[in-house]
Amino acid sequence: MTDHSKHMAHANHDHAHGADCGHEAVKHGDHVDYLHDGHAHHEHNGHWDDCDTCTCANCADLCVTCSCTNCTCTTCAHAA
Numbered sequence: 001m002t003d004h005s006k007h008m009a010h011a012n013h014d015h016a017h018g019a020d021c022g023h024e025a026v027k028h029g030d031h032v033d034y035l036h037d038g039h040a041h042h043e044h045n046g047h048w049d050d051c052d053t054c055t056c057a058n059c060a061d062l063c064v065t066c067s068c069t070n071c072t073c074t075t076c077a078h079a080a
Contacts, residue, residue, distance in 0.1 A: 023036040026065070
């Protein structure tokens with residue numbers, strides 16, 4: 001399971017994401033992140049949380065889109 005202990009709530013988000021919302025949906029651990037406007041977020045307890053940013057020394061991508069081949073970040077969407 002992906003660790004998302006920070007739970008950074010995305011403020012003022014009134015768009016309802018879903019299968020036909022028009023934004024790219026990416027499976028990320030135990031949830032789906034929706035990509036748009038340079039960020040990614042997912043529904044969590046009635047609000048939207050922003051996706052974590054990769055913490056490895058190789059990039060600064062969103063964890064859901066990180067493609068480092070030697071990533072050490074525990075929240076990224078790929079196997080390290």
